[in-house]
Amino acid sequence: MHDLVTHQDQRSLISLRRDEIDDHTIQGFVIGASDELVLLQYVYDFHLDGLMVLAVADITEVRCTATDRFQQTLLDADGLVAQVPFGLRINLEDWSSAIADLAHRYPLLILECERLEAPDFVIGRVKEMAHGEVRLECFSGAANWDDELVSLKYEDITSCQAGTNYTNVYQRYFERNAA
Structure with a gap:
């Protein structure tokens, strides 16, 4: 949870894993987080693809890799980071x-x-x-x-x-x- 809030505050593009559920990594920006749920601006193939809410308990890894940081610069250059609704508040109780x-x-x-x-x-x-x-x-x-x-x-x-x-x-x- 602490990592999620840090990445939300820093507006970092992250990758997360849910090893028991999915073999694929999910990439996105943290919009909000509680002890139970996390709200992401989902990013897929350099496109903003809506909002995604996931259970924090299902998350097995949260990373902000060199690739994530570089890809964030690409998204920023295309004006997409400015479209991320960082101010959106959803009740994640x-x-x-x-x-x-x-x-x-x-x-x-x-x-x-x-x-x-x-x-x-x-x-x-x-x-x-x-x-x-x-x-x-x-x-x-x-x-x-x-x-x-x-x-x-x-x-x-x-x-x-x-x-x-x-x-x-x-x-x-x-x-x-x-x-």
């Missing part, structure tokens, strides 16, 4: 608070439960938040809304993403094709 805050600001969220035997990836609109779970109206890759809500237990969630390129494209489609 727990998953319920973070998801509620993000759902209030972003119409579509991606929630993942990567530790399950059959990992879950859902994309949609938050419809209900009850004790211990969130219920979403989800849609398929072909932009067809499901008839039933999908329920996810907060304890199973490992990632929440908002304002990503993926969700933004679908959101623009839904806005163009509103009934």
